[in-house]
Amino acid sequence: MNLWLRLLWLLLATPFRGRLAVPDGVSRLWFHVGLLDLDTNGHMNNGRYLTLMDLGRMDLILRSGLWRAVLANKWTPVLSAASIRYRRELRLFRRFRLDSRIVAWGDSWFVMEQRFIACNRRGEEMVAAVALLRGGLYDRRAKAFVSVAQLLATVGVNAASPEPPEEVRAFLAAEAAMKHTARDAPKRAGTEAPGG
Numbered sequence: 001m002n003l004w005l006r007l008l009w010l011l012l013a014t015p016f017r018g019r020l021a022v023p024d025g026v027s028r029l030w031f032h033v034g035l036l037d038l039d040t041n042g043h044m045n046n047g048r049y050l051t052l053m054d055l056g057r058m059d060l061i062l063r064s065g066l067w068r069a070v071l072a073n074k075w076t077p078v079l080s081a082a083s084i085r086y087r088r089e090l091r092l093f094r095r096f097r098l099d100s101r102i103v104a105w106g107d108s109w110f111v112m113e114q115r116f117i118a119c120n121r122r123g124e125e126m127v128a129a130v131a132l133l134r135g136g137l138y139d140r141r142a143k144a145f146v147s148v149a150q151l152l153a154t155v156g157v158n159a160a161s162p163e164p165p166e167e168v169r170a171f172l173a174a175e176a177a178m179k180h181t182a183r184d185a186p187k188r189a190g191t192e193a194p195g196g
Contacts, residue, residue: 020063056100084131108145
């Protein structure tokens with residue numbers, strides 16, 4: 001099934017799936033690997049994982065009730081960093097689940113964990129891929145990211161971020177280093193020796 005149909009399915013199914021509490025709720029979406037998901041190796045393309053993860057994050061926004069404030073204020077979801085680890089391939093027609101949850105946050109950003117879970121023939125769950133992402137909601141009028149406190153308040157929540165686990169701290173440190181690398185890239189390109 002292509003991505004537009006998956007998106008339509010998500011939008012139509014949302015009213016029947018119940019409210020999702022934030023920040024502790026877990027979005028669980030089920031999919032099958034389709035022909036359009038495959039790469040030349042006959043398994044799900046690595047980029048398709050990232051695209052499907054958009055649907056998991058959208059499910060969190062829709063089912064938590066955050067979508068009302070997002071639409072009313074014209075906030076834009078923005079992803080600033082992602083790191084994904086592929087563990088097992090997902091082949092044609094394989095059924096799998098995408099679990100999405102918030103694991104930590106700062107003043108104006110969230111870190112989410114998204115996991116692709118498949119079952120083997122014995123019914124045992126196996127992680128096919130796991131990703132960490134950092135992002136937030138951007139207010140174009142204010143030209144700033146919306147504070148997490150304000151976002152949570154729109155759904156009646158006042159909560160402090162849990163202590164980030166080791167892998168989240170490492171991800172945030174790597175993301176900060178990459179941010180500086182990306183910022184300095186034009187300077188480096190201008191000073192690089194020819195042929196270097």
